[in-house]
Each structure stands twice: as structure tokens, then as C-alpha cells.
Amino acid sequence: MRILGLVPARGGSKGIPGKNAKILSGKPLIQYTLEAAKAAESLTELIVSTDSDELMQLSRNLGVEAPFKRPDELASDTASSLAVVQHAVSYLQTLGREFDAVCLLQPTTPFRTASDIDSAVARFIDGGYDSLLSVREVPHQFHPDWVYLSSNDETISLATGTSTPKPQRQLLKKAYYRDGAIYITRITTLKKDSLYGDRIGYVVNDSQRFVNIDDWEDWQRAERILKEQ
Structure with a gap:
């Protein structure tokens, strides 16, 4: 299957201003996700969807394509993940780039690995699911x-x-509960205006190195995890 790796990264954030570009133990937060996604063998292509010039340039400096600037209406707090994914897929389709599924990788869960991504994609393909989530x-x-x-x-x-x-x-x-680290969805499911569909597979994330960064307490926990490592 042709799997698009998609990293959604808004420039703004109410909880932690400029969160996705903020330095976490020596690296911008988004870099942790981009490095894991680049190392994954199961992703056919990898792109970043962002409304931020800074994040576009940062992604490109790290060797990851940021082919468009996300429209303002898809960069608000209320914009849905479904709409963001559909926009990216539609844009690439206009360039003749077709995929069977999208693997959504949010920068706010920085400690998922390339192996985690590849295992999730393999389970998604083997199970024939409409979508697959990483859960705890x-x-x-x-x-x-x-x-x-x-x-x-x-x-x-x-x-x-x-x-x-x-x-x-x-x-x-x-x-x-979904942990926010990995979402995989078939293109046929997206066309039905759903990120999930009817048959939802899952992979269990039981790693102690887990955080979903939403506020400063989460950020401090991520710093502690890296320091202990």
C-alpha cells in the first residue's frame, strides 16, 4: 500500500505558545516526530501540513517536504483533524500523487519510534481495517x-x-483510550467524511516513555523523561 505520512503542525497554541517549534532538550518539538517518520520504512512519502512559515522552513531544513501553507480556517483551535487530512490529500491529488491511506503523526506525542509506526502500518494492512489507532x-x-x-x-x-x-x-x-501518537486511515474512509470508519484496529502503546503534550505540566514531564533517558 502507498501510505502518506502526514505531520500536522500549527504555528499557534494556547497552552504552550509556539509549541511545535519550541526547543525540547536541544531540539524543536516537531523534530522528534519528523526523525521517527523519516526512519520508518512503511511510509511512502512524508509531508508537513502547517500554517507557519517558521515550521515550513524548519521541516525543509530537516529534509521533510512542506508543499503548501495550510489555510487559516484549518489552523484554528476548532479545525478538525479530518478536515486537515482531507485538505492535504486533496492537494496532493491535484499534483497526481495518490495514496491508499494516511498515517497521521502529531508532534505533541514526540516519543513514538520508527518501529512503532512500522508495526502499526503492518497491523493496519494485515487486518484490512478502515482505520487504526494507537491506544493505551x-x-x-x-x-x-x-x-x-x-x-x-x-x-x-x-x-x-x-x-x-x-x-x-x-x-x-x-x-x-487513544493516545494521539498514530492514526492511520484509508483514503476510501476519508471520502466518506470519516477519520475512523466502521472497522477500527488498534495497537497498544505500553511504553513508559509516553507523553501527549498539551500544557506546561506535560512539557515538564517530557523533559524529565529525556533527562532520565
């Missing part, structure tokens, strides 16, 4: 069967819609 296991105390949601009448009810929680931890099915 939900700790049992936060399992959906034990989580309560609040309602407008100041009561709570189980997220599953049942009236009674499962009494024993051993009865809980494994639950996962």
Missing part, C-alpha cells in the same frame, strides 16, 4: 463500567447506561 489501556479504576456521568438534575449514572456496576475487577473487559 485504561486503568481499571477509570473503566467505563465504573465511571459515572453527571446529569442536569444533579444525579449521576453509569456511563454504560446500566444501573449496577460490575462487582469485580476480573469481570471488566479491557478498555483503551
Whole structure:
């Protein structure tokens, strides 16, 4: 399969200003993702989608193509990942560059490796999925069967819609949350205006070297991980 590696990198960020270009232990944050993606053997091509002149130049200096400047309407806090991916695919199609799937790699999860990417792509292809996500296991105390949601009448009810929680931890099915490191989607799924489709595969990320950087606390944790390494 022809897999497009796509790194989405906005210039702005409310939590950490200029986050994607900010220096993390000697390297711009985006560089960690670009280096892993470049080393991955499963990606046919790799590009960066950004609205920032600085990030465009930084990507090119690192040997990664930034073929267009992302429109302002796709660079806001409310712009969806689906729209960003569809825009990139559509742009490349106008140049005659066709792909079977897109592998979305967000700079905010800097510690995924080339091996992680290749393993995810292999599982995606072998499983024939519409999409595939990298996930982490939900700790049992936060399992959906034990989580309560609040309602407008100041009561709570189980997220599953049942009236009674499962009494024993051993009865809980494994639950996962997406970790933001790897998303892979078929082009045919994107054409249906979905990033996921019906058949969603997954790979479990159980690495201790994980952080999804959203705020300063996350940034400091990333620095600690690198220092300990």
C-alpha cells in the first residue's frame, strides 16, 4: 500500500505558545516526530501540513517536504483533524500523487519510534481495517463500567447506561483510550467524511516513555523523561 505520512503542525497554541517549534532538550518539538517518520520504512512519502512559515522552513531544513501553507480556517483551535487530512490529500491529488491511506503523526506525542509506526502500518494492512489507532489501556479504576456521568438534575449514572456496576475487577473487559501518537486511515474512509470508519484496529502503546503534550505540566514531564533517558 502507498501510505502518506502526514505531520500536522500549527504555528499557534494556547497552552504552550509556539509549541511545535519550541526547543525540547536541544531540539524543536516537531523534530522528534519528523526523525521517527523519516526512519520508518512503511511510509511512502512524508509531508508537513502547517500554517507557519517558521515550521515550513524548519521541516525543509530537516529534509521533510512542506508543499503548501495550510489555510487559516484549518489552523484554528476548532479545525478538525479530518478536515486537515482531507485538505492535504486533496492537494496532493491535484499534483497526481495518490495514496491508499494516511498515517497521521502529531508532534505533541514526540516519543513514538520508527518501529512503532512500522508495526502499526503492518497491523493496519494485515487486518484490512478502515482505520487504526494507537491506544493505551485504561486503568481499571477509570473503566467505563465504573465511571459515572453527571446529569442536569444533579444525579449521576453509569456511563454504560446500566444501573449496577460490575462487582469485580476480573469481570471488566479491557478498555483503551487513544493516545494521539498514530492514526492511520484509508483514503476510501476519508471520502466518506470519516477519520475512523466502521472497522477500527488498534495497537497498544505500553511504553513508559509516553507523553501527549498539551500544557506546561506535560512539557515538564517530557523533559524529565529525556533527562532520565
